[in-house]
Amino acid sequence: MKTKLKLSIGIGLLFVMIVLLTALGIFYINKLSTDSKNILVANYNTIDYSRNMEIALNNGIEHKNNLQLFLSSIQKQQKNVTEMGEKELTDTLSNHFQQLISNPEDSILLKQTRNDISNIMLLNMQAIQRKSNIANLTAQKSVFWITLSGTICFLVAFVMFVNLPGSIANPIRELTDSIKQIAAQNYSQRVHFSGHDEFAELASSFNTMAEKLEEYQLSNLDKLMIAKKRIETLIDNLKDPIIGLDDAKRVIFMNNTALQITGLKDEAVMGKFIQDIAVKNDLIRNLIQEMFVESVSQMVKKQPIKIYADGKESYFEKEIIPIRIVPTGETKEKLIGNVILLQNITPYKELDFAKTNFIATISHELKTPLSSIQLSASLLNNKQLGSVNQEQADLIESIQEDTTRLLKITGELLKLSQLESGTIELAIIECSPYDIVQYAIEVNQKLATQKNIQLNLQLPQNLPLVLADKERTSWVLSNLVSNAIRYSYENSAIEISVQQINHKVQFYVQDFGVGIAPQYLHKIFDRYFRVPGNRSEGTGLGLSICKEFMEAQGSTIHVGSDFGSGSTFSFELPVSDNTNIENSL
Template sequence: MKIKAKLTFGVGLLFILIVALAVISGWYVNQLKRDTNNILVANYNTLLYARNMLLALEDIDKEPSAMDTFQNNLNLQLRNVTEIGEIETTNLIVKHFATLKNQPANPPLNSLIRKDITELMRLNMDAISRKSDIADETAKKAILIISFTGALCFLIAVILLVNLPSNIANPIKELTESIKEIADQNYSKRVNFVGNSEFGDLARSFNTMAEKLEEYSNSKLEKILKGKKRIETLIDNMHDPVFGIDENKIVLFANDEALNISGLSKEDFIGKAIQDIAVTNDLIRNIIKDIFLPESKINKTEQLKIYADNKESYFEKEVIDINIVPTGETETKFIGQVILLRNITPFKELDLAKTNFIGTVSHEFKTPISSIQMGVQLLENEKVGNLNADQQDLINGIKEDTQRLLKITGELLNMTQVESGTIQINLLPSAIKPIIEYAVKANKSAADSKHVSIEIEMAQNSSTIVADSEKSAWVLTNLISNALRYSYENAVIHIKTEQVNNQVRFSVSDTGQGIQPQYLKKIFERYFRIPGTKKEGTGLGLSISKEFIEAQGGEIWVESEFGVGSTFYFTLNMERKNT
């Protein structure tokens, strides 16, 4: 039977029985009401009239109105005759009362009337007893039938309560468990519902689906295994060390390069907790030192120096999180990480060779440039001879070019120091004012040529800073030079220092064209120049400035509004005074 038919039949039958119980109960209650009404309306009223007539009969000799009272109750009794023999008794009372009215002083008539009234009362008392027995029978029968019908309703309700929910819930529960099994890729799971109900149809459809999934899974398993072998072969043949861990930090795979640099075998690596391996292996400990940190503190890329291939090699570590969205879900789920060590040794060697070459060339350039400067100074000496206007213009051009070459070679030499890690920082207590004066003086000629004024605002309590005054002055000189380069004629450049906590903050502000927002984070990168700019420069000055300031424990940054101007800031630590 269909589930819908079962529900309709069970609930409908229960409803019919409840209605039947209500109808039977109502009918018997009405019967009981009718029986009691018969007693009250007919017999009780007759007893009341008989009593009143007896009382009136006692007062006939004393009260003139007693005759009228007796007559009124007798008239009421004539209209209330309901029992067998009651009419005859009532007529006798009428006959004897008529005689009494003619012969009031006849005592035997009073006795006859009393006998008649007593007989009338007996008839009604017998009727009340009989009708009470009838009402009792009706009540017993009503109780029996109502109890039987109520018990039947209760029994059916219990049967429905026990069977109907289980008939619906149990198949749903079994089907749910089967769906979970299918979701866990147990495609051999089947459900068995007997009958032609909706659950039977659902079971057949579900089993058909499971069979098709099992067939599909078996047909695709070989392809999946082949794909897995391809990926494993690809990872094993990579020239860079690679290993993967799951969400519980258990090592899933490691290629030959990873085993080679770590000195471990597959048996010591695969299937083990990475933190347990790190306890006895310094390299693994160094590689995974930050993967247990909170997400915000993990360094996803890092350069490592590892002894491999019988030499010191350089590797760039990259940690790749594997996040997937499970089928049928919307939230991503973390299932592991892949750690890739990219071998950058050849690039490091080339970079070192380039750095050495640039350093050597830059250093060698200084000697001929100095010779050119000396020759220019000799030519400008009036003792050698006077120069005409054209010759003087040529000399000025040569002087500008030599200054530009000296600046470029200086920046290149600074860059080689930065790249080789040989920056020499001499942190000493230094006054702020000489540093600013040196930087302003170095840019005075360029400022005068563009009619740009430089305004200086120093904190009243100018503290002593702990810094390399030479390199700090170089940074400030470079920032002022950049401000001059991008300022319009007759503009003003502001230089300001102020104390912030335990540091002194320097700022150089201009009213030039400013920097577009998308370039603000790139201008401190090496060789970067704002696209479209026609100003001269190597793109090294700000990069070197950043290295110099950070090497002294400070920080450098820029704030700019395109079309309004820019302000470059850097901080240096103050000298701590002993108290």
């Protein structure tokens, strides 16, 4: 018999017995409740009315209250006739009572009335006894049938409790033990179940699987060795250094290129802990540092590693690749090792150096003739040297604007080349926030006036001195104000504010222009990036240079924007330990 059928029959039978037991209980409880209600509602009320009439007779019906009590009780009794003969007795009582009212001194009528009341009470007491016997019989039947049903349910449940768990658990236990043997690579293990249920089918499938695994174990070992040799040969012939570690950080392979640049021998590293090798090898120590100190890998910006290789200084980018797998039969991912990969980027680095030198040279060479052209245009516009007509004046103004724009571009390119080459040096000094803001206002006031934009300042009194490179920080704030003017509408305003928060001084520049779409916010500081569809002039270098200038000082620039309503740029500088300055703009 199938296990599913066994469970269905056993649980189904138990369910039917429970339903039957419940139905019997409800039926007999309702029947007992009905019998009790019949006694309480009909017979008990009649006895109560009769008792009230006896009290009225005993107290004397000549009194108004007693007469009223008797009349009220006999009227209720006339509406509560439930037994055979009770109506005739009630009518007789009513007739005798009417005669008694007319002749209250007649003792014979009084005695007859009392007898009538006693007969009614006797009739109802007999009815109560009869109905009580019926209720007792119902209770006995209910106890019998409920006990019988409960006993059958208990027997069925007991049989299932004794047999069913074992019939399911024992095959599962045997199958689990066999699976553990298979997991331990004992592929000769077999399972034997008799019968034709699901466990027998499962045992047959399991035995088939074990036979195939045993066959694969014998036939594929040489293939696995060939594949291992193939992978080792491939790794050894790669030109990028590769180091493989197991989960305990022991070296399991190191290709020839890695051995060459580290100056190590294969037999000296295989199977050794990488941290033990790092004690005597500076390069290995540098490569594995972030594997043991998480804070270093999170805080330090990754830089190319300079290594002497191929007869020259070479640059490599390091990548530590964790190897994680989900073992067969498990659900949780497990780390089984790491691979340290060094990618040789020397050719790209050389091209980058060449590009930086080219940009620096071109920017420097263009700056002098452009300044000369700007000066010549200014002299042409000087009326002391002669007057020019309107068309000539327009041409001179166009030349001045173009040279100014070209000078700004060459200046940004020159700053970019200095940043890339690392030749720029910061001069961190104590300086006033008011001086930094004043420089940005003076540089951009003319441009703001041309667009009729109001520069609103919010500067508290007695701001402290800050530690910063005054020249470059002033350039950063000026560039942020210039961008705000460029992307603001005419006849609008720009808010420039400074405030002290704990040991930092925050600078804010807020405009109410077009804003920045959310999908471009994370790219706004990328080099040469310009928001698509924007017609404003610019190289896309300004914000990138601003970001690098501030990061070089240990700060950064934050941006927030509500697209269509404007943007806010901010940066912070550390407060100097000296006393507060007391001047303001």
